[in-house]
Amino acid sequence: MFYREAGQFKTSYEADQALFPIRQDKIGLGIILLVAFVVIPLTANDFFLASVMIPFLVFSLAAIGLNVLTGFCGQLSLGTGAFMGVGAYAAYKLTTIFPDVNVIFLVLVSGFFSAAIGAIFGLPSLRIKGLYLAVTTLAAQFFLEWCFIRIGWLYNYNASGAIEIPTREMFGVIISGAEATPLARYFVVLTITVLIAFLIANVLRGRIGRSWMMIRDMDIAAELMGIRPLQTKLMAFAVSSYVCGVAGAMMVFFWLNAAEPSSYSITLSFQILFMVILGGLGSVGGAFMGAAFIWILPIVLRAIPNMLDVDIGAETVEHLAFMVVGALIIFFLIVEPHGFARLWQIAKQKLRVWPFPY
Amino acid sequence: MLYDIFVDPFVQMYQMPDFFLQVLWEGFVAGILYALIALGFVLIFKASGVFNFAQGIMVVFAGLTLVGLHENGVPAYLALILTIGVMAVLAYGIERIVMRPLVNQPDIILLMATIGLTYFLIGFGELIFGGEPKRMITEELGLPTGSTAFEFGERGLVILQHIDIAAAVIAILMVGALAVFFNKTRIGRALRAVADDHQAALSVGISLNQIWAIVWFAAGLVALATGIMWGARSDVSFALEIIAFKALPVLILGGFTSIPGAIIGGLIIGFGEKIAELYWGGLVGGGIESWFAYIIALIFLLFRPQGLFGEKIIERV
């Protein structure tokens, strides 16, 4: 009834190719941005900002990054955690080398380092496909993790072996370090995430995004249509790693505040992979939904016993969260392999014909 | 530097032959354990084309069930039998709930389903038996403990752990039993038929569902054996899972469908990483075992993408 595109005629290809061709979607996006930029900052408390929204946005960005590689280009990667780590360590080193440069700029630059590393580990993808490629990305994961521990230069030879984020400000507002308010950090993370998501969505709808999907859907045919497989895959690795690297840098700069190598372990790789699967392979919007689900579900699960006043051990909730996530992944793969993104489309389809069933 | 890389390790091997033998033995034992995990992968991959990421966690789960039952007062052997029963139920459940609805899905979807299964089993196992590491009931199961030392040369000594010998023997027996099972029994032949061609197997009246439940059960038994052996070496805990990843490079070397490949791949990785760690690892500060196997596999893949025993892949359009 309300969600209907009837009467909206497109008179140009511009309009037809827009990210949100349907008016209601445009309005919806506007409302979401309004909520994200205005309503949440005005109403949310520190816990919601610092422990729900910031991690959610960081993970969303990482999931977009992995989605570029796995969802759009069809190259399975289990090394996301390490690529995020490269971004984090690069950003850390950059802030020590250039203490006066704006930290947001450095975070964005740090992505280029992980892009380069990602492209190097993407090289075998020319000859290796599918499951085999997953093993080479595991090599990246374990090797890079080892480097984070062993190369003291990366963490400035700190006795703690960890990277600790210094206090930095922008326009007189402290945005990183312990004194940064959750609100300031939230705005930084939100802006970077929205901006990168928008730019990546642009790439995905154009020639380059199409070439990735060609490789994903049928690499042989793509090659026969003039796509250079190595170049295209490496570009996907680089773009994906760039986005993951920025997410990894944001993770330590605007969320965790300090990170040991174990923060970027294989567990993180799986966390992001699950977000991508549940959200929907090959969907930018799905990355947000998957991140929301995987990050927020355990928080909600933990809160439920409190609300109901049931005495369940904290660890039991943790175990249950594992089980639920595992079961849901299987459930989604069986029922709707395209994840939340497809469910959302189906819901919209239903809405479009509502109140009639067909 | 060059001397340290190219000469010194070999001099050491020559000067301390007893130590070199010990390294080889440790490599052999580690290799056998990797091979056992890989064997579980191969069984399932052969019959259903599913890359079972959860094999590592099945190892822990089986071990944990065994120890957990014993902790709750079940006698060791009864616990063993009950665990076998649990693995059978698990195999049936996985086939019924996870695999059957996913028939004919792309490989990557099946792989991800088994990753989901991994997480489910971690949560489930910890929920029931608790998250703390448990001691394997080695003695209660009648497995040998202790060690034997062999004099070697003047002051050399090679120490063999009885449990490691037992692991090797059990691994060999299992491979033998699987070979007999595949070649001599009706179900075994059906399994091979399924491996060759699902459709064809169906058309001659082989029940895929039954076969899959059986392979998952067989993989569960292999997992149990692996769990006992590895549990005896350290402890039974979910931290073991990360070691199970080592089966992936093993499979790359040996090929996804070859049982002898899994064994040989396991041994190559086992020997390779021990020798590399002990004779060359020190040059970069040690601890290279965590990634060495993967890098071997990666380099190997670049030159021989089809694995040691696989046939050259001809792409068709």
Next chain:
Amino acid sequence: MNAIVTKESLPEPRPASERELLLRVDNVSLSFGGVKAITDISFDIRKGEVRAIIGPNGAGKTSMLNVINGFYHPQEGTITWRGEVRRKMRPYEAASQGIARTFQNVALFKGMTTLDNIMSGRSLKMSRNFFWQLLWRGPAEREEIEHRRKVEEIIDFLEIQAIRKTPVGRLPYGLQKRVELGRALAMEPELLLLDEPMAGMNLEEKEDMSRFILDVNSEFGTTIALIEHDMGVVMDLSDRVVVLDYGKKIADGTPEEVQANQAVIDAYLGVSH
């Protein structure tokens, strides 16, 4: 014969064998680990003709196409493309030199819509780099629209407007083949290789497809090499036919010549060699 539209109904400037040479295959042999797929084959394709490659199953027809567009590399022999001799070439290089093809088993990009599939054929013609793509507004968008126009022409030509936004995985087989042809056409190729474009189609679909092939040939002047099992279609469509059997060339000539050739008759009737 099945097809209503036949080659004879269209004007023909001059005999195919006299036209300008586009591609020549000289003494090409290909084997896979000892198994010979193609043995010492030579033939040519001339500008603007419709060239058929026929032969029984396993004769090496698809392998021949794979050699032409660089997917397989022959052990012996050379390929001359527009006067340039080549031996080894990556498939994407072949594509950039104007060779497009369709596949025996439809090889569409299943996760993409009809429109995106055909747009993918424009990949080589689009050039805006990554940074313009990031911005979208401006050059990248203009380029996209410019190519969209071209693609819409193809969609109109193939009469598939209604399925423009449908993911191709959901289309019936006949339409998928049509989309695949559209994708190849979008490359604006000089040489179009069609691998069994009518396999598995019903009569009506075959007629449509025949019409499209002839229209492509006459309207766009595209040279076409096709593999087909339906002899009626082959005889009606093609200017010249090359016949393969067991990886060897056994006949080459106009449809009439080939039909009369004893070796061809033997091969199709299964006379032992």
Next chain:
Amino acid sequence: MKHLKTWACATALAVGVTAGAVAPQPAQAQDTNYVPLLTYRTGPFAGSGIHIANGMNDYLQMLNERDGGIGGVPIAIEECETSYNAQKGVECYEATKGKGALVYNPYSTGITLQLIPKASVDKIPVLSMGYGLSAAAVGDVFPWVFNVPVTYWDGASVVINYIADQEGGLDSLSGKKIGYIFLDAGYGREPIPLLEQLAEKHGFELLQYPVPANQMQNQSSQWLNVRRDRPDYMIMWGWGAMNPTAIKEAVKIRYPMDKFIGVWWSAGEDDAAAGGQDAAGYKALNFSGVGMDFPALQDIKTLVVDAGKTQTDPASIGTTLYNRGVLNSVIIAEGIRTAQELTGKKVITGEDMRVGLEALNLTQERLAEIGLAGFAHPMKVTCEDHAGSHPVFIQEWDGERFVKVTDWIEPMTDVVRPLLEAAAADYAEKNAPWPERTEACAQ
């Protein structure tokens, strides 16, 4: 392309679901002192973490049951599961700090490092008892962080002192080989600078055997290296599943167990029991009482454990790690009590707690008063010294239980203190602008 379109749902989902579910619980009732416990009963380090968690929880609960809390005010205890995971650690911190948390004990070096800079901003002290950043003992630089009773560097120097004693003095260390096997993370790497310095000073050779965190249960290479190098002594800095595996491997290569000494985090009964009888002779540092012959522990048993108010397995009371957890809670409780005395308030804040901890003076007499005579070395925290005690003793595994075999051994303060100060200065410099201490010294 409609990919972005769907993120509409994402945020809606995020906002909608969480706003309802995780809205902060109302602050604790005004008549309690709120102590959040960051624990881990699951994950790779659960084997060690469970006992600590039980010990911490049970002692505080016993105080509630027996005395009605501290100074007549009950303690509100809340456990938050971190799984030794930095992400969850921060989440636990954010979730609990708003409820009037008095002190944090992260039980993870990684989480401690995250909290150290936040402590002064949020005005909640961090108590990392025998772990975390060694340099935090320098109270002038880290007014909000306490690592009573001892730092890793103290511990490492005690081990060297002990070895020297066995060998007949520090001079006889010359030419000896001492092996150091450690968890390859910040935790295990921290003692290396001190050990290296001592090695140079006393002429022994330090051999390092790192164990990567994901190879904790696969240490045969490290121990083969030990076998080849034949160090005279082995020192271990392990945690979680690394400990039992290491002890088993040491037994396997027939390393003389009486020359194998672990840090206090490698002192669990479960760890040593993995080697069984063969591990007899294995030694570990410790700073909390062994066994359960303490009235306070008896109270815990009757009032809390036997009453079924906890998950604790009765057999684990009196084990090393359980007692360690108890000691941690003793320090918390005494800190609260001191704060109450100094401020005159019954319900205190994090700032008061900092003052209380800084003035902590746990004497023999006081220990006896609370039913824990001889349970720990007396501790006296000062503004300069936030470790406040330093001596540790060595216990030995006799095949079935740990037995205290030495008296309290003093660390080499002359070596350790300058290192601590240098490290603190280094930390402050790297994290510039690090806030100057503004908190007045109560003493």
